[in-house]
Amino acid sequence: MEKGVLIILSGFSGAGKDTVIKKLMSKYDNYALSISATTRAPRVGETEGVSYFYKTVEEFEQMIKEDKLYEYAQFVGNYYGTPKDYVNEQLELGKDVILEIELQGARIVKEKNPEVVTIFVTPPDAKSLKERLIGRGTEDMATINARLRRATEEAQYMDEYDYLLINDDLDICVEELHTLIKSQHFSVNRNIKKINHIREGVKAFSEGE
Amino acid sequence: MEKGVLIILSGFSGAGKDTVIKKLMSKYDNYALSISATTRAPRVGETEGVSYFYKTVEEFEQMIKEDKLYEYAQFVGNYYGTPKDYVNEQLELGKDVILEIELQGARIVKEKNPEVVTIFVTPPDAKSLKERLIGRGTEDMATINARLRRATEEAQYMDEYDYLLINDDLDICVEELHTLIKSQHFSVNRNIKKINHIREGVKAFSEGE
Numbered sequence: 409m410e411k412g413v414l415i416i417l418s419g420f421s422g423a424g425k426d427t428v429i430k431k432l433m434s435k436y437d438n439y440a441l442s443i444s445a446t447t448r449a450p451r452v453g454e455t456e457g458v459s460y461f462y463k464t465v466e467e468f469e470q471m472i473k474e475d476k477l478y479e480y481a482q483f484v485g486n487y488y489g490t491p492k493d494y495v496n497e498q499l500e501l502g503k504d505v506i507l508e509i510e511l512q513g514a515r516i517v518k519e520k521n522p523e524v525v526t527i528f529v530t531p532p533d534a535k536s537l538k539e540r541l542i543g544r545g546t547e548d549m550a551t552i553n554a555r556l557r558r559a560t561e562e563a564q565y566m567d568e569y570d571y572l573l574i575n576d577d578l579d580i581c582v583e584e585l586h587t588l589i590k591s592q593h594f595s596v597n598r599n600i601k602k603i604n605h606i607r608e609g610v611k612a613f614s615e616g617e
Numbered sequence: 618m619e620k621g622v623l624i625i626l627s628g629f630s631g632a633g634k635d636t637v638i639k640k641l642m643s644k645y646d647n648y649a650l651s652i653s654a655t656t657r658a659p660r661v662g663e664t665e666g667v668s669y670f671y672k673t674v675e676e677f678e679q680m681i682k683e684d685k686l687y688e689y690a691q692f693v694g695n696y697y698g699t700p701k702d703y704v705n706e707q708l709e710l711g712k713d714v715i716l717e718i719e720l721q722g723a724r725i726v727k728e729k730n731p732e733v734v735t736i737f738v739t740p741p742d743a744k745s746l747k748e749r750l751i752g753r754g755t756e757d758m759a760t761i762n763a764r765l766r767r768a769t770e771e772a773q774y775m776d777e778y779d780y781l782l783i784n785d786d787l788d789i790c791v792e793e794l795h796t797l798i799k800s801q802h803f804s805v806n807r808n809i810k811k812i813n814h815i816r817e818g819v820k821a822f823s824e825g826e
Contacts, residue, residue, distance in 0.1 A: 528805075530815060533815060533818055534815055534817075534819045534821070534822055537818075537819065556819070560819050563816040564816065566805070566816070570804065571804055572803060572805050572812065574811075584800075587796050587799060588800040590796060591793075591797040594736075594781055594782055595781075596777075596778050596781050602781065602783075603772075603781065606746070606775070607773065607775070608743075609744065609746075610746065610772045613747050613765055614765050614766055614768075
């Protein structure tokens with residue numbers, strides 16, 4: 409069983425990451441989505457082990473101490489993090505695992521795991537980004553402006569990612585993401601076992617002559 | 618017009634590179650194959666500007682002096698090399714250009730052009746590699762053995778490439794190669810212009826508030 413690829417997907421708020429991931433996962437069965445751990449209380453309609461792994465502060469800090477998280481952060485008084493166990497289980501099962509995390513987390517994970525593939529999703533231009541932020545119609549102007557300021561900051565660091573994906577047409581974006589992830593399986597670093605096997609085989613034949 | 622991707626395709630003799638490239642180019646129109654320059658005489662059936670660019674020794678050495686070759690080498694008393702002009706014209710036209718060259722040339726080109734994508738094509742295992750070498754039925758045992766020794770040497774350096782492609786089923790291999798090359802267009806390094814455009818746009822909106 410070939411191990412899966414670990415993928416980080418980041419992007420502007422309003423870039424449509426959630427929709428892209430949902431469609432990708434409904435269309436192909438080789439993906440798993442990382443499930444975060446959090447100390448915040450479950451909300452109505454959320455399910456343990458699906459929405460989040462719910463932890464007490466003590467449990468969460470124990471996970472930190474035991475290095476059981478790929479990354480974690482505090483937000484509005486709660487811990488959020490990416491448990492390693494679930495991700496690694498899925499990778500071992502051959503699933504390509506998607507981590508939907510932002511720049512800070514992406515940096516931490518990439519630094520410790522250089523083989524992780526990082527992808528930044530963006531609308532085609534700033535105009536459509538703003539339209540999408542406003543178009544939701546669910547947020548007030550202060551929230552939208554805060555998001556725009558955050559987008560300005562995120563835009564500064566887009567080039568730290570490995571790949572840039574333009575989400576203009578949803579179906580095209582999903583296909584491009586799928587293609588991009590599939591092609592990661594061909595990287596030489598993921599095929600060292602195969603390479604060594606061929607090396608030994610060729611050498612044995614040469615010596616057998 | 619987005620610039621094309623420069624690809625180096627290497628692989629064991631008998632890996633089926635020529636067949637893969639031929640099929641890829643007949644199926645998709647976004648590819649161009651680099652044409653080598655040589656000082657050897659044209660053979661019957663070969664065409665200037667299709668098979669090779671035929672050069673005198675003086676002309677070839679002038680190209681070397683003027684840095685007009687991506688790489689060159691001498692083989693059985695003749696020069697062979699990759700003219701930059703043709704490749705660059707095709708890249709500017711948006712074509713993904715394939716250079717079918719071996720390890721030494723690949724190293725030289727990659728060193729000077731780190732953005733080039735290097736791919737090594739191999740049969741699935743050493744057994745099928747040997748079968749393919751013998752299976753041609755056109756070479757004597759001495760030639761086959763020389764090729765096997767060369768393959769042993771090449772196998773040592775497979776891991777210098779970016780990607781490993783297994784040629785087991787021709788159609789699958791062609792599709793995988795196409796997918797792999799397409800996905801290279803998403804690399805952040807190839808999209809700096811787009812990134813800067815988005816950056817400026819987002820910044821302008823933020824400042825306009």
